[in-house]
Amino acid sequence: MLSRIYIVSRQNVPNSVRLSTFLCGLAAGMIISVLVLMLNGVSFTDIINEFVVFVFLDSGGQAQLLTEFIPLAMVGLAAAAAMKLNFWNIGIEGQMWVGAVAATFVGTLDIGPESTRLALMFVAAAVAGTLWIAGPAFLKLRYGINEIVTTLLLSYVAFLLVQSLLFGIWRDPDSGFPASPILDEGVERLAQLGWGSLHSGLWLTLAIGAIMWWLMSISRFGFFMDHVGQNPVAAKAAGLPVVMTIVGAVILSGGVAGIAGATIVAGQEHRLTIHIADGYTFSAIVVAFLARFNPLGCLVAALVLAGISSAGEVLKAFYQLPLSIVTMIEAILLLSVLIAEFFGRYHIALRKREVG
Amino acid sequence: MNDFLLNWLVSIPVYATPILLASLGLIVTARSGILNLGAEGIMAVAAMAGAVSVLSGLPLWMSLFVAVLAGTLLSLIFGIATIYFKTNQVLTGLLLVALGLGVSGVVGQRYTHKPLPGFDPIDFGPLSDIPVIGRLVFGQDLLVYFATALVVAVWWGVHKTRLGLRLRAVGEDPYTADTSGINVSRYRLAAVLIGGALCALGGAYLSMAAGQVWVEHMVGGRGWVAIALAIFARWRPFPALAGSIIFAGSEALIPRVQASGIEFPAYVLLMMPYLLTLAVLILPYLIFKNWKDEAPAGLMKNYVREDRH
Numbered sequence: 001m002l003s004r005i006y007i008v009s010r011q012n013v014p015n016s017v018r019l020s021t022f023l024c025g026l027a028a029g030m031i032i033s034v035l036v037l038m039l040n041g042v043s044f045t046d047i048i049n050e051f052v053v054f055v056f057l058d059s060g061g062q063a064q065l066l067t068e069f070i071p072l073a074m075v076g077l078a079a080a081a082a083m084k085l086n087f088w089n090i091g092i093e094g095q096m097w098v099g100a101v102a103a104t105f106v107g108t109l110d111i112g113p114e115s116t117r118l119a120l121m122f123v124a125a126a127v128a129g130t131l132w133i134a135g136p137a138f139l140k141l142r143y144g145i146n147e148i149v150t151t152l153l154l155s156y157v158a159f160l161l162v163q164s165l166l167f168g169i170w171r172d173p174d175s176g177f178p179a180s181p182i183l184d185e186g187v188e189r190l191a192q193l194g195w196g197s198l199h200s201g202l203w204l205t206l207a208i209g210a211i212m213w214w215l216m217s218i219s220r221f222g223f224f225m226d227h228v229g230q231n232p233v234a235a236k237a238a239g240l241p242v243v244m245t246i247v248g249a250v251i252l253s254g255g256v257a258g259i260a261g262a263t264i265v266a267g268q269e270h271r272l273t274i275h276i277a278d279g280y281t282f283s284a285i286v287v288a289f290l291a292r293f294n295p296l297g298c299l300v301a302a303l304v305l306a307g308i309s310s311a312g313e314v315l316k317a318f319y320q321l322p323l324s325i326v327t328m329i330e331a332i333l334l335l336s337v338l339i340a341e342f343f344g345r346y347h348i349a350l351r352k353r354e355v356g
Numbered sequence: 357m358n359d360f361l362l363n364w365l366v367s368i369p370v371y372a373t374p375i376l377l378a379s380l381g382l383i384v385t386a387r388s389g390i391l392n393l394g395a396e397g398i399m400a401v402a403a404m405a406g407a408v409s410v411l412s413g414l415p416l417w418m419s420l421f422v423a424v425l426a427g428t429l430l431s432l433i434f435g436i437a438t439i440y441f442k443t444n445q446v447l448t449g450l451l452l453v454a455l456g457l458g459v460s461g462v463v464g465q466r467y468t469h470k471p472l473p474g475f476d477p478i479d480f481g482p483l484s485d486i487p488v489i490g491r492l493v494f495g496q497d498l499l500v501y502f503a504t505a506l507v508v509a510v511w512w513g514v515h516k517t518r519l520g521l522r523l524r525a526v527g528e529d530p531y532t533a534d535t536s537g538i539n540v541s542r543y544r545l546a547a548v549l550i551g552g553a554l555c556a557l558g559g560a561y562l563s564m565a566a567g568q569v570w571v572e573h574m575v576g577g578r579g580w581v582a583i584a585l586a587i588f589a590r591w592r593p594f595p596a597l598a599g600s601i602i603f604a605g606s607e608a609l610i611p612r613v614q615a616s617g618i619e620f621p622a623y624v625l626l627m628m629p630y631l632l633t634l635a636v637l638i639l640p641y642l643i644f645k646n647w648k649d650e651a652p653a654g655l656m657k658n659y660v661r662e663d664r665h
Contacts (some may be wrong), residue, residue: 008662040462088446143641144649148393148446149584150637156577156630164623282454289447324461324572331454335433338443338451345442346660 007346017344025340029333036328042319050314055307063196064310065303067268070201071096072309073302074260075280076287077212077295082253083285084216084293085229085246087140091133091151092257092284094158096277098132099125099258100265101162104170104180104272107188107265114187121188122204122262129258130251132158137250141243155281166274180272183265190267199267206299208256213295215252225249257284279327283309286330290337305330364605364612366491369500370566372597372604374399374558376503378582379589379596380510381554386591387514388547389527389654393449394434396579397456398552399559402427404460406560407570410472420560427556428549430456435548439541442658453579461572468571475499475565497565499557504597506554511593523547527652530659540659555579577630584633588640590650599636606632 010017037047054061075092082089089095102124106112112120136150166178183189190199216222224245227235236242264276283305290304291297312326378395385392392398406423410416434452437443480494514520525533526543534540562578563570581603589595607629613620640647 006662007660009660090450139638139641143638145638145641146587146649149580149587150634152580153577153584153630153634157627160623160627160630163626164621167623282450285447285450322461322465322572324458326458327454328458328462331451331458334447334451335437335443335455338447339437339441342441342443 004351006349006351008349010345010347013344021340021344022337024343025337026333028340029336032332032336033329036332037315037325040319040321040325042315042321050318051307051311054314055311060196061310063198064313065306066202067196067198068310069302069306070199070205070267071260071264071280072283072287072306073205073299074208074256074263075284076291076298076302076305077208078253078256078260079284079288080291080293080295080298081212081216081249081256083288084225085249086232087137087246087250087253088148089133089151089250089253089257090148090281090285091136091155091158092253092260092281093277093279094151094155095129095132095254095257096261096264096280097155097158097162098128099261100272100276101165101261102128102258103262103265104183107183108170108181117187118190118266121266122259125258125262126255127258129254129256129261131254132258133250133254137247141246152281159277162272163274166272170272178274182271185270188266189270190263197268201263201267204259204263208259209295209299212252212256216293216295221245221248279323282327283330286334289334360612360616362488362491364608365488366495367608367612368601368604369492369496370604371607372600373500373503374561374566375578375582375585375603376597376600377499377506377558377561378555378579379586379600380503380506380593381551381558382582382586383551383589383591383593383596384510384514384523384554385547385551386586386655387520387523387527387652388544389530389652389657389659390435390438390544390548391445391449391583391656392431392434392452392548392551392555393446393583394431394452394456394579395555395582396575396577397453398427398430398555399456399562399575399579400453400460400573401430401456402556402559403563403574404464404467404570407470407472407563408464408467410474410564411467411470416473416475416564420557420564423560423564424553424556427559428553430459431548431552431555434552435545438658439544439548442660445656445658457573464570464572469569471569472564474563474568475561499561499565507593507597514593524652527654530654530657531664534659534661534664540661544659555582558582581629581633584637587649587651588636591652602636603629603633 034047038044055065056062078092079089103121106117106121106124132154133151136147136154139145139150140147166180170180172179190201192199216225224240227240228242228245232242261277265272269276287298287301287305290301308329309326312323315321315325316323378399382392382395402423405426406419409419409422414422430452434448437448438445475497477495477497483494484490514523522538523543526538526540530540559575562574567574585596585599585603588599610625613625
């Protein structure tokens with residue numbers, strides 16, 4: 001036993017290595033996920049059927065896929081903006097909730113003229129999401145308090161706030177269901193595109209994606225983000241506006257997450273219900289990480305995750321599998337990609353131990 | 357009103373125990389330089405595994421063992437990924453939460469909402485009849501006493517033993533510890549597994565002693581509260597005990613207020629434990645001028661021996 005394994009950091013990871021380890025990780029994760037599904041009694045041919053044929057090739061499936069894609073892409077972009085600066089926004093669900101609540105308030109109380117109502121709903125949602133993340137951001141920048149815990153705990157607070165509204169003033173007087181009054185068609189809803197339940201939130205998502213791509217990859221602000229994210233001390237020494245860059249990115253993150261909540265309300269559900277933000281925080285982080293915080297990459301990664309979650313709906317309907325299986329598959333994919341990354345970052349050498 | 361106070365006081369240990377166990381586990385792990393954000397997921401899996409075992413007819417103690425084993429296995433995934441494959445601790449912790457919630461939802465699907473025979477308060481005979489003290493001190497289940505003893509054990513183990521000194525050395529400066537001949541990876545893995553086992557015990561307590569039933573999402577953020585309390589406690593066992601009593605005090609108030617018929621908005625009441633946790637996390641910074649989190653210097657930094665300069 002005179003040999004041992006050495007790992008040596010690569011000075012530069014070539015793009016080919018980066019890509020191949022990423023793809024290998026993704027493939028390994030998919031194989032494990034398929035095995036997990038088979039263990040739960042879904043046959044291999046059915047998996048291929050649901051995922052490839054129904055989700056990607058069937059017209060109804062494609063519409064469903066794109067509908068799921070809309071909020072996933074938004075929250076992925078929201079997570080990417082903050083994560084790029086090492087600010088872990090684990091409170092995306094909380095910001096979605098308050099965004100959804102703000103939009104529902106504007107919609108149900110008929111605030112503002114009808115022509116600008118929808119725009120006002122989204123502005124309110126963005127402001128609410130921003131305010132919800134402002135506290136953790138301030139505490140992190142001023143006192144160094146860990147933002148992971150504060151953003152996450154505020155999500156629970158936001159969810160309880162939603163519950164108190166849905167079981168309180170907004171409870172449906174006829175059915176007793178915890179759901180807000182329905183938004184008016186044409187004024188307070190995003191237009192349907194006439195393909196399944198797909199709505200014009202799709203254009204909003206693509207617009208946000210494009211704007212954030214410009215912001216993060218082209219503009220001066222993106223240049224600041226790159227450098228502050230990689231090394232805030234060096235960035236400060238170089239005279240870059242470190243605090244303002246972090247504040248800007250965090251506002252962007254909270255605002256877009258708030259808009260995502262409003263989009264589900266105005267486009268998909270047409271009212272505030274109790275499940276709209278379920279599980280989006282983790283999906284957002286997976287999207288952002290798989291895309292390496294690149295906004296255009298986020299759109300692609302969100303499409304993949306949308307495929308998994310719409311297949312999850314099918315599995316739930318036909319195989320009585322709980323939706324938590326979607327979360328599980330996302331976790332498996334992320335884990336295998338993370339582990340595969342190791343083989344790109346380090347060179348592994350097996351050497352004999354030198355004696356003396 | 358006296359009854360109200362007494363019932364509230366007596367129920368605090370049941371609420372404090374799961375948080376305390378998880379906090380102690382996180383403290384042990386963090387002292388080695390690793391922050392396991394997966395606590396919530398480990399607790400979820402353990403809560404499910406314990407309940408499923410009992411409902412499948414395993415003896416109570418065996419079920420507890422299964423629950424702890426399941427949670428520890430989950431933390432083993434975290435440990436191997438972060439320590440040997442150098443994955444980002446935050447991302448790996450978050451995915452552990454997702455994995456744990458996912459697994460518990462899928463496996464426990466058919467066992468939800470079924471009452472189960474769990475750990476009941478021990479009867480100390482005449483001692484339990486002493487007013488107030490009798491029910492508070494001599495009217496709890498075995499795991500409450502175990503968790504209390506564990507506070508001392510963790511303090512002693514981490515701060516008073518040679519192993520504990522090495523553990524802290526690994527957490528503060530793994531490069532120096534390695535040079536001194538301490539096996540950093542082994543210490544870290546051991547700390548992750550011990551921490552995972554304690555989080556799992558906390559999770560199992562929820563379904564097997566406190567609730568005596570399993571429902572999905574029953575952990576309800578307690579793993580995150582445990583992390584917040586470990587930070588508040590600045591990674592020390594005794595302040596963690598104080599923190600968990602504060603949290604439990606507010607949580608135990610919820611059913612008491614509801615039972616007493618006092619008019620109070622239910623959801624504001626339910627928010628209180630989370631708001632209080634945020635408050636204890638933030639207030640020291642506002643009150644004391646030079647309050648530092650005093651985290652181990654190597655916390656959340658992966659150790660790569662070959663990167664030593």
